[in-house]
Amino acid sequence: MKKKVTLIHGDITNFPVDALVNSANKSLLGGGGLDYIIHKKAGPLMKAECVRLNQEKGGCSTGQAEVTTAGDLPAKYLIHAVGPRWLGGESKEPQLLCDAYSNALMRANEIGAKTVSFPNISTGVYRFPQQLAAEIAIGTICSILPQHDQIAEVFFVCRDAENYLIYKEILSMLDDPKIQIKISSVE
Ligand code: AR6
Numbered sequence: 001m002k003k004k005v006t007l008i009h010g011d012i013t014n015f016p017v018d019a020l021v022n023s024a025n026k027s028l029l030g031g032g033g034l035d036y037i038i039h040k041k042a043g044p045l046m047k048a049e050c051v052r053l054n055q056e057k058g059g060c061s062t063g064q065a066e067v068t069t070a071g072d073l074p075a076k077y078l079i080h081a082v083g084p085r086w087l088g089g090e091s092k093e094p095q096l097l098c099d100a101y102s103n104a105l106m107r108a109n110e111i112g113a114k115t116v117s118f119p120n121i122s123t124g125v126y127r128f129p130q131q132l133a134a135e136i137a138i139g140t141i142c143s144i145l146p147q148h149d150q151i152a153e154v155f156f157v158c159r160d161a162e163n164y165l166i167y168k169e170i171l172s173m174l175d176d177p178k179i180q181i182k183i184s185s186v187e
Contacts, residue, residue, distance in 0.1 A: 003179050003180070004152060006155050008157045008184050009158055009185075012119050012157040013041050013073055014074065017116060018115045019076065019116045021104045022079065023083060024060065029054055038073065042070055042072055043072045046068050049069060062100070063097075065104040081104040081121055083096065083100045083126060084096035084100075085127070086126055097128060101118065108148075109148040109149070114152045115151075117154075118157065120160075134166045146178045168183055
């Protein structure tokens with residue numbers, strides 16, 4: 001069966017899925033931006049799991065991803081993916097962003113998620129250029145999604161209009177026989 005990739009314009013924390021991907025930092029203890037909202041909405045059970053991961057594993061390396069409960073968010077699991085901070089492009093940022101997406105998708109598949117939502121990792125506080133980040137996110141997910149048997153649908157959820165329009169343009173040009181693209185209207 002064809003895999004689905006759907007673009008949404010809205011708030012990822014309101015959108016029900018099996019696995020919601022957070023744009024985290026290496027400590028996993030929360031921060032600003034989306035990470036702040038997710039920690040606040042998910043509540044104490046998720047926070048306790050993050051503290052345990054921080055103490056037992058030292059958090060999560062850049063490009064990797066860890067799983068916790070989603071607490072009070074409308075998801076079964078949270079996948080905390082750590083994208084790179086943009087340092088000018090000579091510090092393996094593109095590869096690390098690609099790794100963050102592919103490792104998050106792999107973790108989602110391992111836990112049996114059918115639906116997974118991704119934010120625009122690294123394009124806020126971490127200042128990764130939006131166009132390049134979108135090309136990496138879409139290119140990575142669309143090329144590896146067919147090999148992930150559990151996952152039926154991936155949602156790219158863009159909060160800001162700029163990212164939404166960039167994703168819309170790239171996705172509307174994509175022609176992959178294994179993937180069905182859907183672009184939702186603006187929220
Ligand atoms: N729904 C969907 N996307 C959102 C939402 C939302 N509710 N809120 C923000 N975004 P950022 P980063 C988008 O800064 O750049 C934190 O301090 C936002 O428009 O949250 O990966 C962490 O602890 C942007 O496009 O994360 C790390 O230290 C995207 O989410 C650091 O920031 C990511 O923006 C990670 O930086």
